Amino acid sequence: MESFKNKVVLITGASSGIGKALAEEALNQGANVSVCARNLEKLQAHFREHPKVFCVRADVGKEEDCRHFIEACLEKFGKIDVLINNAGVSMRALFSELDLNVLRELMDINFWGAVCCTKFALPSILQQKGIIIGVSSIAGYRGLPARTGYSSSKFAMQGFMEALRTELLYSGVHVMWVCPGFTASNIRNTARSADGSAQKETPLNENRLMSAETCARIIFEAAQKRKRTVVMTLQGKITVILNKLFPGLADKLVFKHFLKEPDSPLKR
Numbered sequence: 310m311e312s313f314k315n316k317v318v319l320i321t322g323a324s325s326g327i328g329k330a331l332a333e334e335a336l337n338q339g340a341n342v343s344v345c346a347r348n349l350e351k352l353q354a355h356f357r358e359h360p361k362v363f364c365v366r367a368d369v370g371k372e373e374d375c376r377h378f379i380e381a382c383l384e385k386f387g388k389i390d391v392l393i394n395n396a397g398v399s400m401r402a403l404f405s406e407l408d409l410n411v412l413r414e415l416m417d418i419n420f421w422g423a424v425c426c427t428k429f430a431l432p433s434i435l436q437q438k439g440i441i442i443g444v445s446s447i448a449g450y451r452g453l454p455a456r457t458g459y460s461s462s463k464f465a466m467q468g469f470m471e472a473l474r475t476e477l478l479y480s481g482v483h484v485m486w487v488c489p490g491f492t493a494s495n496i497r498n499t500a501r502s503a504d505g506s507a508q509k510e511t512p513l514n515e516n517r518l519m520s521a522e523t524c525a526r527i528i529f530e531a532a533q534k535r536k537r538t539v540v541m542t543l544q545g546k547i548t549v550i551l552n553k554l555f556p557g558l559a560d561k562l563v564f565k566h567f568l569k570e571p572d573s574p575l576k577r
């Protein structure tokens with residue numbers, strides 16, 4: 310099993326939720342950790358005490374910020390062993406009402422952010438025979454209503470990761486993606502509405518969801534075993550299998566599930 314002691318682990322979007330928990334888990338395992346987010350103050354407020362953490366302000370929706378993040382990390386630690394493309398935003402709005410810029414923003418952050426960080430980190434990861442991870446979603450296996458942009462970005466990320474994994478099959482580099490189920494975090498508060506503004510409140514009871522810490526532990530265990538992919542919850546596994554075997558039935562069940570959400574846009 311892979312040990313992360315003294316490895317250099319990069320995590321995008323670590324000022325909150327799963328990314329923050331991933332950074333803490335990496336530290337627990339003895340890694341040197343580089344983190345980025347747009348809100349540097351929030352990152353620094355949390356990680357200031359850790360001598361093994363390097364914080365960088367970066368908007369992964371911008372190619373130059375991704376380049377800067379990776380170059381700054383290489384300057385600081387000299388190598389990259391693990392890159393976790395975690396930064397992401399969600400949405401909740403019907404496509405018929407959606408400003409197209411919302412869809413573009415989600416593609417820029419969730420898909421292009423992962424592509425650009427991977428591109429700039431790859432030479433060092435190749436040298437280290439390291440690991441590239443994409444934090445995806447069930448929405449990357451099964452399109453979800455009122456989440457067209459989110460689903461598109463996660464499908465695109467998984468396609469990119471699968472193609473890259475095959476390219477790198479004999480290079481010693483491992484590429485994997487992970488699909489958390491509903492996990493307590495800020496993602497539903499910042500989810501974009503039709504006009505791009507933050508939804509501000511979550512339609513779910515966050516206390517009843519998987520914790521970000523549990524999610525981070527599962528991701529590190531999978532990385533240690535160099536698993537291909539991880540679909541974390543039973544609900545997620547059933548959705549993926551059902552969608553493959555009975556896609557028409559999956560359409561109906563998924564519609565029904567999201568219709569039940571408080572203030573579901575599907576009710577209109």
Ligand SMILES: NC(=O)c1ccc[n+]([C@@H]2O[C@H](COP(=O)([O-])OP(=O)(O)OC[C@H]3O[C@@H](n4cnc5c(N)ncnc54)[C@H](OP(=O)(O)O)[C@@H]3O)[C@@H](O)[C@H]2O)c1
Pocket residue numbers: 321322323324325326327328345346347348349351367368369370395396397398418444445446447488489490491492493494495496497499
């Ligand atoms: N929570 C769930 O139920 C769930 C389920 C499946 C998949 N996921 C995936 O898990 C990942 C983490 O989400 P989370 O649930 O932990 O959400 P979260 O609590 O909202 O955290 C998102 C993180 O991404 C950062 N971020 C957002 N846009 C960014 C940008 N343009 N550049 C750099 N950083 C950016 C945020 O920091 P700043 O705002 O400071 O930039 C924050 O640190 C996402 O990819 C999400 O799609 C989450």
